[in-house]
Amino acid sequence: MRIVQIIDSLEAGGAERMAVNYANSLSDKIEFSGLIVTRKEGLLYNYVTKNVSYLFLEKKSSFDLKAIFKLRNYLKSNKVSIIHAHSSSFFIAVLVKILIPKIKIVWHDHYGISQNLEIRKNAVLKWSSYFFSGIISVNLSLRKWAQNYLKCPQVVYLPNFIQQSDASIKSLELKGVDGKRIICVANLRPQKNHELLIDGAFQIHKKFPDWTFHLVGKDFNDSYSEKLTRKVEDLKLSKTVFFYGALGNTQNLLQYCQIGVLTSLSEGLPLALLEYGLSGLPVVATNVGEISKIIYSVNEGFLIESNNVNQLVSSLKKLIEEEHTRKEIGSCLKSFVERHFSEKSILHDYLLWLKSLTTFAK
Known part of the structure; x- marks a missing residue:
């Protein structure tokens, strides 16, 4: 062919x-x-x-x-x-x-x-x-x-x-404390609902001030991204929530993170979710698109409803407090992604x- x-x-x-x-x-x-x-x-x-x-x-x-x-x-x-x-x-x-x-x-x-x-x-x-x-x-x-x-x-x-990324391509160094990073890979579009993630970060920061949130995705420099930046500043989260813009080798960044998050209002089958799984990260994601087919299939991960900040916070709290749960969920999701995707x-x-x-x- x-x-x-x-x-x-x-x-x-x-x-x-x-x-x-x-x-x-x-x-x-x-x-x-x-x-x-x-x-x-x-x-x-x-x-x-x-x-x-x-x-x-x-x-x-x-x-x-x-x-x-x-x-x-x-x-x-x-x-x-x-x-x-x-x-x-x-x-x-x-x-x-x-x-x-x-x-x-x-x-x-x-x-x-x-x-x-x-x-x-x-x-x-x-x-x-x-x-x-x-x-x-x-x-x-x-x-x-x-x-x-x-x-x-x-x-x-x-x-x-998902293809395994080339480890020889240098990744950007992430901010924050090693072993205490939460990542979201999604372009800055309204459907990705980063506002929910920032609201969750505000509550998590009160109890776990060393944990940080890392948002990777294209910034279109529009009213939505301006709104997100302003929200982070208003909530005094500038040293907790970090924006990196679009990056090509996101998969290599995931090895420096402990939890993957997707707070989208709508999705198809997001590549970010598959990358989280392939990297062995536990996931908290909204119940939209095909996400439930992946998380429910492994009977692991945390599936939350759109715009439900309480579910987001409680799920993140459990993963932060229970390292063994993080590793168990991440391992199970990785195995499922490797078999089916x-x-x-x-x-x-x-x-x-x-x-x-x-x-x-x-």
Whole structure:
């Protein structure tokens, strides 16, 4: 097989990281593996392996003819048979398929607001889906939505998977006291609900002043991030809650933390949760998206309701006070993630599914 991944940017987001994961993982398993970035490079560029063929299109608009023909030439010269388009990059994939009709498009849906799919309407995506040979959904709700709304019959559920990070890439040094760190990996967006985390930090700080909170994720320098910064200052938590911005090698940071937290109002299947598990961290997370399937499956971890600061605080308090509980939960979650979200098992299913698509005309 000769497959390329297409993504709009290489900033440190979930869809972007999965595009890199697929490109890297396939590079020693198929004849040709490429990664194409349409609009913007970013931190994740440093994690693309040397075996991956890389192209940056520098696309300026939706109908950037220079970028479209640059992509067409690359696909033809490398004899690519399958375009694996992530999130909004599907449109340029469709435009180039019109120029190369034999090429197949697989669209990967990473949509993160799974609770409100009934209001998700996208006429361009619906039209484009006529050109798709297959659709990958990262959770079961998205698969059902694609089957009901889009015009491509071949829809499969494949969960995200985690690659072991390169330990040789230096991590940022975290602040705070060793052995007393709580981390949250989530871009600073309202749906991630960092306000709940800060409210919890305020209460935890009263009883456990040495424990600190470390927020890793892109700061969009908007009203939401300003609100969070102001809240930390107002609650006098500047030496307790730390913001680091977007970081590429977050997995290496987790070895210096003791607890992982996600306080989101909505999620799909968050990569952060899988990274926490792979690093052996116990987790406190809100009961949204596919999170309950992971935490309930191992019958461990602490699942809390959205915006319930009392549940957040009591869960963190138990993990802080009981080191043996932390280790037991973290070990159990790590084992579960390794069994069900490993690169090996998911890529096996992915390649089998792609082979099945060759029987279809698209």
